[in-house]
Amino acid sequence: MKLVVRRHPKFEGVFWVEGFEGLRPATRNLVPGFQVYGEELIQYEGVEYRVWNPFRSKLAAAVVKDVREIFIKHGHRVLYLGSASGTTLSHVSDIVGVLGMVYGVDFSPKVMQQFIRSVVERRRNVVPVLADATKPETYSHIVGVVDVVYADVAQPRQAKLVADNCRLMLKKGGGTLLAVKARSIDSVEEPAKVVEQEVKTLAQNGFEILQTLSLEPFEKDHVMVVAVYHG
Ligand SMILES: C[S@@+](CC[C@H](N)C(=O)[O-])C[C@H]1O[C@@H](n2cnc3c(N)ncnc32)[C@H](O)[C@@H]1O
Incomplete structure (x- = not known):
């Protein structure tokens, strides 16, 4: 069967690859010829796409599960908390394109090294920030104002x-996506209760919650919280 690539009907910069494996999400490769995490590269009508694996990326899992909003668009400035080696962040970099910027925060020097080698050195729209995300005052002057905050730090009190x-x-009016790993916050508490508590904290801090979306079967005990910040 021949592969076909179509635009995602809702999300700018996200595509569906249609073929023998069904529908798979993808982004247009900002650095043609280069993979970040061994993902499949697809050529279609003169453009290279990177297949976006929902088992490796919670944002891809949310897209496959028809999340209401991802907020991230061409030209946007994104603060990404918990960049790790850059698997998901690299797709965010594809979406925002050359006119956008993605600030990737992680406190692990080891993953930061890999992130720099596989993502930052090849992409001019990515800035690495080696810092603790619980201390935003240590890097807010580097980042400035952003359109979207994406968080996946797998830590208590996210x-x-x-x-x-x-x-x-x-x-104000910017979007937030928060991947809540329910079990890492309190391994005794029911995951649903943990998510409820996180949502309550967001609501008390000026966020309007649009959706809480389970990422099963791609990520066990994970929920994507989708919110708009009103301040
Ligand atoms: C689940 S991984 C992120 C995976 C990544 N978002 C992806 O999809 O490719 C969580 C990351 O958060 C980082 N992290 C955890 N707590 C942090 C903190 N307080 N500040 C900065 N990074 C943190 C860890 O070092 C780890 O790399």
Whole structure:
């Protein structure tokens, strides 16, 4: 069967690859010829796309599960908390394109090294920030104001951390995506209760919650919280 690539009907810069494996999300490769994490590269009508694996990326899982909004668009400035080696962040970099900018924060020097080698050195729209995301005042002067905050730090009190970052850097009306790993916050508490508590914290800090989306079967016990920041 021949592969066909179509635009995602809702999300600018996101595509569907249609072929023998069904529908798979993809982004247009900002650095043709280069993979970031061994993802499949596809050529279609003179353009190269990177297939976006929902088992490797929670944002791809959210797209496959028909999330209401991802907020990220061409030319946007994005603060990405918990960049790790840049698997998901590299697709965000594809979406915002050359006119956008993605600030990737991680506190692990080891993953930061890999991130720099596989993503930052090849992409001019990515800035690495080696810092603790619980201390946004240490890097807000580097980042400035952003359109979107994406958080996947797998840490306790993620919502509090997100609210502190948004207060300093997210524009009013900007979007937030928070991947909540329910079990890492409190391994005894029911995952649903943990998510409820995180949502409550966001609501108390000026966020309007649009959706909480389970990422099963791609990510066990993970929920994507989609919110707009009103301040
Ligand atoms: C689940 S991984 C992120 C995966 C990545 N978002 C992706 O999809 O490719 C969580 C990352 O958060 C980082 N992290 C955890 N707590 C942090 C903190 N307080 N500040 C900065 N980074 C943190 C870890 O070092 C780790 O790399």
